[in-house]
Structures are given as structure tokens and as C-alpha cells.
Amino acid sequence: MIIYLIKRLLSIALTFFIVSLLVFLMMHAVPGGPFTEKDMPLSAEVKAALNARLGLDKPLWVQYVNYMAGVLQGNWGVPYQSPGETVISLLRQAWIPSLILGGSGVIIGAILGILIGMAAALKRNTWIDYLASALSVLGLTIPVFVISMMLILIFAVWLGWLPASGWGKPERWILPIAAYAAIPLATYARYTRSAMLDTLNRPFVTALRAKGLSEGRIIFQHVLRNSAIPMVTVFLPMFIGTATGSIFVEAMFRIPGLGSYFVSSIENRDYPLEMALVLMVTIGICFAYLISDIAYAWLNPRIRLGDDTQ
Amino acid sequence: MNLVEIKGLKVSFRQHGGEVEAVRGIDLSLKDGESLGIVGESGSGKSVTCLALMRLLANTATVTADKLELSGIDVLKANNRKMASIRGSSAAMIFQDPATAFDPVFTIGHQMVETIQTHRGLSKKVAMAEAEQLLLKVEIKNAKDVLAYYPHQLSGGMLQRAMIAMALSCRPKVLIADEPTTALDVTIQAQILQLIKGLQAEMGMALIMITHDLGVIAETVDRVVVMYGGKVMEEGPVEQIFDSPKHSYTQSLLASLRAGETRRIDPVAPEPVAPALELKNLGKIYKLRRRGRILSTYTDFSAVRGVNLVLPRNKIVGLVGESGSGKSTTGMMAMRLLEPTTGRIVVDGADVSDLGIEALKPYRKSMQVIFQDSYSALDPMMTLSQIIAEPLDIHQIGTSRERLEKALGWLERVGLDRNFGTRYPHELSGGQRQRVAIARALILGPKVLVADEPTSALDVTVKAQIIGLLKDLQTQMGLSMLFISHDLSVVRSLTDTVVVMYKGRVVEQAPTGAIFANPRHPYTRALLDAIPVTNPRDRRIRTFLQQSDIDKATPHFVVAELPGFVQPAPEPQLVAVAPGHLVEAVVTR
Numbered sequence: 001m002i003i004y005l006i007k008r009l010l011s012i013a014l015t016f017f018i019v020s021l022l023v024f025l026m027m028h029a030v031p032g033g034p035f036t037e038k039d040m041p042l043s044a045e046v047k048a049a050l051n052a053r054l055g056l057d058k059p060l061w062v063q064y065v066n067y068m069a070g071v072l073q074g075n076w077g078v079p080y081q082s083p084g085e086t087v088i089s090l091l092r093q094a095w096i097p098s099l100i101l102g103g104s105g106v107i108i109g110a111i112l113g114i115l116i117g118m119a120a121a122l123k124r125n126t127w128i129d130y131l132a133s134a135l136s137v138l139g140l141t142i143p144v145f146v147i148s149m150m151l152i153l154i155f156a157v158w159l160g161w162l163p164a165s166g167w168g169k170p171e172r173w174i175l176p177i178a179a180y181a182a183i184p185l186a187t188y189a190r191y192t193r194s195a196m197l198d199t200l201n202r203p204f205v206t207a208l209r210a211k212g213l214s215e216g217r218i219i220f221q222h223v224l225r226n227s228a229i230p231m232v233t234v235f236l237p238m239f240i241g242t243a244t245g246s247i248f249v250e251a252m253f254r255i256p257g258l259g260s261y262f263v264s265s266i267e268n269r270d271y272p273l274e275m276a277l278v279l280m281v282t283i284g285i286c287f288a289y290l291i292s293d294i295a296y297a298w299l300n301p302r303i304r305l306g307d308d309t310q
Numbered sequence: 311m312n313l314v315e316i317k318g319l320k321v322s323f324r325q326h327g328g329e330v331e332a333v334r335g336i337d338l339s340l341k342d343g344e345s346l347g348i349v350g351e352s353g354s355g356k357s358v359t360c361l362a363l364m365r366l367l368a369n370t371a372t373v374t375a376d377k378l379e380l381s382g383i384d385v386l387k388a389n390n391r392k393m394a395s396i397r398g399s400s401a402a403m404i405f406q407d408p409a410t411a412f413d414p415v416f417t418i419g420h421q422m423v424e425t426i427q428t429h430r431g432l433s434k435k436v437a438m439a440e441a442e443q444l445l446l447k448v449e450i451k452n453a454k455d456v457l458a459y460y461p462h463q464l465s466g467g468m469l470q471r472a473m474i475a476m477a478l479s480c481r482p483k484v485l486i487a488d489e490p491t492t493a494l495d496v497t498i499q500a501q502i503l504q505l506i507k508g509l510q511a512e513m514g515m516a517l518i519m520i521t522h523d524l525g526v527i528a529e530t531v532d533r534v535v536v537m538y539g540g541k542v543m544e545e546g547p548v549e550q551i552f553d554s555p556k557h558s559y560t561q562s563l564l565a566s567l568r569a570g571e572t573r574r575i576d577p578v579a580p581e582p583v584a585p586a587l588e589l590k591n592l593g594k595i596y597k598l599r600r601r602g603r604i605l606s607t608y609t610d611f612s613a614v615r616g617v618n619l620v621l622p623r624n625k626i627v628g629l630v631g632e633s634g635s636g637k638s639t640t641g642m643m644a645m646r647l648l649e650p651t652t653g654r655i656v657v658d659g660a661d662v663s664d665l666g667i668e669a670l671k672p673y674r675k676s677m678q679v680i681f682q683d684s685y686s687a688l689d690p691m692m693t694l695s696q697i698i699a700e701p702l703d704i705h706q707i708g709t710s711r712e713r714l715e716k717a718l719g720w721l722e723r724v725g726l727d728r729n730f731g732t733r734y735p736h737e738l739s740g741g742q743r744q745r746v747a748i749a750r751a752l753i754l755g756p757k758v759l760v761a762d763e764p765t766s767a768l769d770v771t772v773k774a775q776i777i778g779l780l781k782d783l784q785t786q787m788g789l790s791m792l793f794i795s796h797d798l799s800v801v802r803s804l805t806d807t808v809v810v811m812y813k814g815r816v817v818e819q820a821p822t823g824a825i826f827a828n829p830r831h832p833y834t835r836a837l838l839d840a841i842p843v844t845n846p847r848d849r850r851i852r853t854f855l856q857q858s859d860i861d862k863a864t865p866h867f868v869v870a871e872l873p874g875f876v877q878p879a880p881e882p883q884l885v886a887v888a889p890g891h892l893v894e895a896v897v898t899r
């Protein structure tokens with residue numbers, strides 16, 4: 001187990017450096033730089049002075065080494081677009097709306113998705129099943145910004161029940177949470193349905209019925225637990241995935257979260273912010289998979305206890 | 311009042327092509343304490359009948375009956391709560407494959423306690439103590455440990471015992487056993503059957519034994535119902551069914567059961583030419599990984615150790631043993647489908663042990679294999695003629711037209727129609743698929759054929775047909791065949807020589823007649839003793855040997871007792887006790 005953890009952590013470190021190198025190179029491969037606006041051209045001297053102060057005049061590999069050395073010491077740099085702050089302090093504020101909205105979206109979506117998937121599996125080939133399938137196909141195929149737009153159109157414009165956008169009061173959160181929930185809901189509905197059907201067809205379910213257990217106990221204790229094992233693995237990665245999903249949702253609902261910084265950091269060639277965002281998502285995904293894999297092993301006695309049948 | 315009362319039961323399933331009738335109007339009854347056997351091949355409706363009685367069929371099934379009662383309760387009308395309360399308490403079931411009949415994510419103890427609590431409202435602690443007692447009752451010695459085990463940590467035989475214990479936990483009036491030993495080795499089968507019989511007598515339960523194996527019937531029940539195609543063919547006391555079967559289907563079932571008893575008497579002639587296949591000191595070691603807290607350690611596991619085997623031309627050698635004895639591993643190594651760790655493989659006088667893939671290719675023509683599971687052995691995306699002709703393609707024999715013609719000819723030769731050539735494997739039955747596999751193996755005209763349990767997945771009548779086909783083709787083509795099987799009745803009727811393997815070693819080898827008449831090694835005797843009887847009058851109480859008993863009972867000779875010269879050694883060695891009869895024994899001076 002310890003060996004396994006060390007191996008995984010090493011591979012995460014490797015992933016981290018490969019991604020950082022790739023993103024760094026791609027970022028600099030795009031023509032232009034942070035101070036090359038056409039509208040307000042800076043004089044050559046000012047530009048040179050700025051570049052020198054930010055270290056942008058040095059060779060690329062020196063810039064990379066300096067940046068990574070800083071990162072490893074916990075210094076993620078200063079965003080060019082608001083030089084009064086650090087990248088960390090900027091993101092610390094931006095996380096909050098994204099985490100509240102995205103997190104609630106994923107949790108609510110997952111719970112509803114599991115319930116819908118269970119209903120579909122238990123009422124297989126009835127209208128409930130077909131409706132659930134249609135819902136999950138729609139959820140996965142319609143882009144998030146279209147869903148957001150439809151939500152705004154229906155609930156804010158036509159019905160006037162909820163505010164269309166903004167941040168602050170809880171009633172402003174409802175529509176973005178609904179938009180965030182669409183993909184987890186659709187994914188979980190599909191996963192749950194197929195995992196449940198798989199389990200329901202296994203001989204031990206007949207054996208459980210033959211023992212005289214109630215149908216409720218069979219479904220909620222035995223079938224759900226067996227089906228949940230594969231479903232655990234998708235939850236955390238999906239959670240981290242909301243960080244990138246926020247690009248569209250937060251733009252539609254004008255929420256001051258992470259999403260807008262993804263776009264603005266690229267547009268403004270804000271190198272430190274861009275790197276920080278990508279690397280944080282990378283680390284998040286890596287650890288999400290690591291934790292899911294451990295949870296999977298822990299839930300599955302075959303893996304937890306090893307296969308002694310040999 | 312009868313415990314089970316079935317009148318005019320009909321069951322049909324909705325499928326894509328319409329309704330399929332599985333049970334077509336059967337009558338059945340069972341008294342308290344009675345033991346009834348239902349025998350028939352797969353698709354005869356025997357399992358469906360019992361599942362209908364428990365109302366456990368999928369909702370694609372339509373069940374109608376004039377009467378369907380279990381301990382006085384109308385199964386067709388009872389509500390779900392009522393049904394759940396009689397399942398497990400009035401009638402309990404055990405299933406074919408115990409490995410899939412337990413929920414893999416809960417411990418044995420949890421699953422037993424849950425059953426006991428459902429029906430008997432005991433506290434968890436009392437229920438756990440009760441579960442331990444039940445496990446002891448089914449002769450599981452380390453009951454306390456087993457309660458904390460997950461299903462995958464137990465062997466098939468142990469799991470089936472635990473399943474029986476769980477079934478008994480609510481003192482059912484009838485135990486329904488659906489092929490309870492089909493997935494188990496023959497020695498384990500005999501133990502489980504004896505256990506079921508003993509418990510039935512002790513607890514005064516009724517028993518319904520569903521099986522395709524008449525031997526199991528002969529061992530366990532008083533009354534027999536023979537089913538075929540969803541109908542009852544014949545019914546009566548077990549002696550009557552075995553002594554004077556009225557229906558022709560029962561007669562054919564009995565004939566295929568007893569085919570194994572006729573002994574072939576072939577003189578064992580000395581072999582002047584090179585044998586078709588010779589294995590010399592063949593061994594296979596697997597590295598087993600044991601997870602430690604920090605480091606994994608590896609230990610060697612010898613699946614096969616030092617096997618010497620000679621397959622003479624034109625003969626059939628049976629390789630027998632329980633699962634895990636190394637018999638299939640030996641067969642696969644002989645075909646170079648698995649790399650041996652040590653030893654040589656000589657095919658028709660040529661040593662093929664070290665040949666690379668290309669160099670081996672010409673020899674592949676003379677070494678072919680048939681597998682146990684015909685379904686996974688045939689490519690589902692290819693038509694039958696493509697499958698059978700593929701070996702010709704690989705070795706580039708003939709034009710494509712000739713290849714097709716030859717393949718179609720082989721279809722006929724294995725007893726299928728030429729127009730099957732355009733069909734796909736899933737359209738065939740298990741027996742038909744095995745015929746295709748045989749045609750594919752023989753189209754190149756091999757000298758050596760390894761058949762790895764080719765009939766163990768087949769119904770008893772189909773099994774007899776496939777054995778007959780193999781025997782005919784062997785004679786016609788002058789094949790030398792290594793027949794791997796755990797089914798001793800088949801081995802008896804088919805083979806010239808039997809080699810018995812136990813824990814990776816050959817422990818006895820002799821002409822077939824000698825093995826059955828005069829087994830010398832304790833394991834061979836245990837194996838022979840476990841064969842189900844073919845007549846209910848021969849039932850007996852068996853004593854089973856533990857592994858330590860077998861080790862203790864290893865034959866012992868002094869040098870002077872043996873023909874020829876044998877070097878005394880502390881370790882067991884194979885010695886000749888009669889011409890052609892070798893047995894593993896300890897030899898001292």
C-alpha cells in the first residue's frame with residue numbers, strides 16, 4: 001500500500017512537470033506578449049523596462065526554471081492584470097463562488113442522477129426508463145451555455161421567478177446550480193442505470209430473493225452497494241471538472257468566480273495566472289483520481305483483501 | 311395436505327420473436343419429508359418450474375396454473391410480503407454456482423445473520439451465534455473465522471456448504487437444490503451430496519434435487535420426475551426409473567450414463583515406433599505475489615512438477631484430476647500454448663520445446679487442441695465455414711475455393727448440415743459448437759489432439775454424442791489424443807491409458823482397465839469412490855480423505871517387492887507395480 005502510494009505520488013509529480021512544461025511552452029509559442037496591445041502602444045523603453053522587471057527578457061528555459069522554483073516554494077507570482085495582489089490571493093476569492101455553485105451542482109446532480117438511474121433500471125423498458133434515457137442524452141449533448149440560456153429564458157425572462165444573473169443573494173444561485181448539475185445528473189443517471197441492471201442480472205440477487213429478503217432491502221443494501229463501487233470512481237474527477245465547466249456557466253450568469261479568470265488570463269497573456277489555473281486543475285484531477293482509486297479498493301473486498309483463492 | 315402441489319403449470323417467456331414456452335402443463339406434488347429428483351437437460355424446464363414455485367421468475371415470464379401451492383399458500387395470488395415471508399422459511403434454495411450466489415461485498419456472517427433476522431427476529435448477537443452453529447453443522451471446522459470471510463476467500467465446496475447452512479437457518483420445510491454440485495469437482499460433489507442427504511434426514515425436511523446428472527439422482531432421492539421440453543416424461547420411485555424406464559427418453563439418458571461402465575479390453579502392446587507425443591520432466595512454476603505491509607514478496611507456486619507422459623500413436627490417454635491439479639496446464643504446455651518452466655516436449659520424435667513462433671509453425675499442423683468452452687473458443691464475428699477453413703488459410707493450403715469446399719465437407723463429417731456454413735457461432739447449441747471446434751481442429755489432419763474437458767459444459771445426451779464422434783474420428787484418422795477430464799465415466803469408456811494428476815504431480819498411471827479395477831494410489835481411490843452410483847441400490851455412506859490422509863496413505867514398498875530395480879529414496883517416486891502400471895510411492899530398502 002505504501003509502495004503503491006509512493007508510486008502514484010511520483011507519477012503525479014511527473015504529470016505535474018510535463019503539464020507545466022507543455023503549457024509554459026504553448027503559452028510562449030503564441031505570437032505576441034503581455035504588453036503588445038495595439039490600442040495603447042507602450043514605448044519601446046517602457047516595454048523593455050517592464051519585461052526586464054518581470055524577467056521576460058531572459059531565455060525561455062531560465063524563465064521556466066525561475067517560475068517553477070517559485071511555485072515549489074509556494075510563490076505563484078503576481079498577476080499582470082492586477083499587480084496589487086498575488087495569484088494566490090486573487091484565486092482564493094475567486095474559488096468561493098465556483099466552489100459553492102459547482103459543488104452544490106455536482107452533489108445535487110449526482111443524487112438526482114442516481115435516483116433517476118435507479119428508477120430507470122427498476123422500471124426497465126417502461127416510460128420512466130425512456131424518459132430518463134432521453135433526459136440523460138439531452139443533458140450530455142446540449143452544451144452547458146445553451147442549457148444556461150434556456151434556464152435564463154424560462155425562469156428569469158418568461159416566468160420572472162428568479163433573477164437572471166449576478167452573485168450575492170441565495171436566490172441568484174439557483175439557476176447556475178441547475179446549470180452546473182446538468183452534466184453530473186446525466187452522467188450519473190446513465191452510470192447508475194447500467195450498473196444497476198448489471199447487478200440485478202447477477203445470480204446472487206435471485207439468491208437473495210429466495211432467502212426471503214424484502215425487495216427494498218435487496219435494492220438499497222445489496223444492489224446499490226454493488227453498483228456504487230464503479231460509480232465512486234467518477235465522482236471526484238467530476239467535481240474538479242466543474243472548474244473548467246465554470247468558464248461557460250459563470251460567463252452566462254455573470255458570476256465573479258474562477259471561470260472568468262480562465263478567459264481573461266489567456267486574453268491578456270497573464271502568464272502567472274494562466275499557469276496557476278491550469279496547474280491547479282491538473283493537481284486537482286490527479287488527486288481526485290488517486291482518492292477515487294483508493295476508495296474503490298476500500299469498498300471492494302476483493303481488492304482490499306487480495307485474492308486468496310489461488 | 312401436500313407441501314408442494316402443482317397442477318397444470320405453464321410458463322412462457324416473452325422474447326423478441328414472440329412467446330417461448332418453457333413449461334407446458336406439468337403436475338407435481340411433494341409430501342413432507344419426501345425427497346424428489348427432477349432430472350432433465352438444460353431447457354427442459356426443470357429449474358423454471360422451481361423458480362415459478364418460489365415466484366422468482368423475471369417479469370418477462372407468464373405463469374399460469376390450475377394450482378400452484380407451497381405449504382398451503384397460493385403462489386399465484388399471494389401478495390409480495392406473503393411471498394417474501396415463505397421464501398427462505400417454507401422453502402429454501404441452493405444454487406448451481408455458489409461463487410455467484412453470494413453477494414461479493416458482504417461477509418458470509420453478514421449474509422447469514424441477515425437471513426436469520428429476516429425470518430426469526432433474533433438479536434444480531436444471537437443470530438451470529440446461530441450462524442456459527444450452522445456452519446459447524448455443515449462440517450466447516452473454522453466456523454468462527456469463516457463468518458468474517460468474504461465469499462471470494464472461500465473455495466467452491468466451502469461456499470456451497472455455507473450456502474446450505476444459510477438455507478437451513480430458518481428450518482425450511484423443503485430444500486430446493488438447483489444443480490448444487492455441477493460447478494464442483496467430483497470428490498467435492500460426493501461430499502456435498504452426502505451432506506445434503508444427511509441433513510435432510512436429520513432435520514426431517516423435504517428435498518427437491520434438480521439435476522441433469524442421473525448419478526446425482528441415484529445417490530440422493532426416493533422419487534424421480536423426468537422432464538423434457540417442458541413436459542413430464544415419466545415419474546416414479548427411483549428404483550423403478552433405473553430398473554425399468556418406460557419412456558424412451560429416460561432409456562437414452564440411462565444408456566448414456568451406463569456407457570461408461572462397459573470396459574474396453576485392449577491388450578497393451580509394446581510401442582516400437584516413436585510415440586506421438588512425449589513430455590519429459592515438464593514443469594510450470596508461477597510466481598505468486600503476496601502483498602506485504604510495505605513490500606510485496608514473491609513465492610514460487612509449482613502448478614506442474616516433473617510430469618513425464620507418453621502418448622503412443624493411435625491411442626487415447628486420459629489425464630484426470632480435480633481443478634487445480636495441473637492437468638490443463640500440462641495439456642496447454644504440451645501444445646506450446648503455455649511456456650513450460652522446465653522440461654522437453656517431443657512431438658512425433660521431434661523436440662519442439664525451444665522452437666520460435668515461425669519454426670514451430672509447420673509442427674502446429676500436427677498438434678491441435680479443443681477447448682472446454684466452445685462459445686469463447688470460436689470467433690463470434692466469423693461464419694462457421696470461415697472458422698473451419700481458417701487453419702487452411704494460416705498454413706496456405708489450397709485455393710480459397712478448395713478451402714471452402716473442404717470446410718463444408720468437414721461440417722458434414724462432424725454431423726452438421728452443409729448449409730450451416732453461412733451461420734454464426736451464436737446460432738448453434740453447445741453441442742453443435744463443439745462439433746465445429748472439432749472440425750476446425752482436425753481439418754489439418756493433425757497427429758496429436760489435446761481435448762481439454764471438451765464435454766464438461768454439455769448435457770448428458772449431447773456429451774455421449776460428442777464422445778462418440780471423437781472416438782469415430784480418432785479411429786478413422788489414426789489420431790493420438792490426450793483427453794483431459796475430471797469426468798471419470800467418460801474417461802472409462804474412451805481412453806486406453808489413464809494418468810492421474812494430483813497437486814501438479816502424476817500419482818498414478820495405468821491401462822484404463824487396471825486403474826478402475828485396481829487403483830493403487832489413495833487419491834485415485836478417493837476419485838473413483840466419489841463417482842456417483844448408476845443404480846440407487848448401490849448407495850453407500852462414503853468416508854472422505856483429507857489431504858493429510860492422502861499424504862499419509864501414500865503407498866510404501868520395500869525394494870524387494872517391486873519388479874526390476876528401484877533406488878530407495880525418502881521422497882515419493884513413480885514406481886512400476888505391474889506392466890504399464892505406475893504409482894507414486896515411497897520406496898525403502
